[in-house]
Amino acid sequence: MSLLPEQTSIVTVDFRLPTDFRAPAGGVNETVVSVKVANSTSAINIKDWRHSSIFDVGWKFSFPHHYSDVGVKYQINVQMFHEQQPLLVELDYFVIVNTAPHRQTLHLSPIGFLYVEVQAPQAIAEHEAVTISLHDVGHPEMELARVMHDEQTATSFYLQYDPGSVIAGKRYELSGIENRYHQSIPVTPWHVELAPVAHQSSSRLSLWISHYLQKPLRLFTDAGGKIR
Known part of the structure; x- marks a missing residue:
């Protein structure tokens, strides 16, 4: 990849949120965005951005595009984050840029709202239905949410689910089916972790280190044969 010899071009991302999402008021808030080049032997960091607020409407975010060929x-x-608690489902978003300036819309998924994209077979008539299900991996009968759409409205939408029924750290699966002929339909994201794991082990380690450092420090030179 060659660096652009002159002015750096810009990639602009329009982040969108569901209209029913409301950001918590007050408290300590933070928004964090990280951009890396994914198609290289090792990830190349492009931009890290932090802002002491959160959003409940869309906003624009830009980063430089250094490559030309x-x-x-x-x-x-x-x-x-609100009071250090994450508000969004953990997902990776990808943007492919061939020429810049480039602009693209990304739909973020707050906890309780999962943005779903469906690739329906062309054979489905507009009035015929597809069913989208969010369930345990490998167990479609254990559903968190199920919706039915016609071919037009199933292209992309927010699927709502009850965050209280989600187990932290567990991965869930999306599946789609065309109702008339029972054909499987590709749905993204396929597997998704809907709630973050509480890092209790890290917290316990921090407490142990803090407790240990409060004790008198014993150096190896306290032994009988000291280094002089």
Whole structure:
């Protein structure tokens, strides 16, 4: 990949949120965005951005595009925190840029709202239905949510689910089926972790270190044969 010799071009991402989402008021808030080049032997960091607020409407985010002779796949990680608790589902977002300036819309998934994209077979008539299900991996009968759409409205939408029924750290699966002929339909994201794991082990380690450092420090030179 060659660096652009002159002015750096810009990639602009329009982050969107569901209209029913409301950001918590007050408290300590933070939004964090990280951009890396994904299609390289090792990830190349492009931009890290932090802002002491959170959003309940869409906002624009830009980062530089340094390459001129090859398509670049960027991996974007975005998270919003309220009182150190994440508000968004953990997902990787990808933007492929061949020429810049480039602009693209990304739909973020707050906890309780999962943005779903469906690739329906062309054979489905507009009035015929597809069913989208969010369930345990490998167990479609254990559903968190199920919706039915016609071919037109199933292209992309927010699927709502009850966050209280989600187990932290567990992965769930999306599946789609065309109702008339029972054909499987590709749905993204396929597997998704809907709630973060509480890092209790890290917290316990921090407490142990803190407790240990409060004790008198015993150096190896306290032994009988000291180094002089």
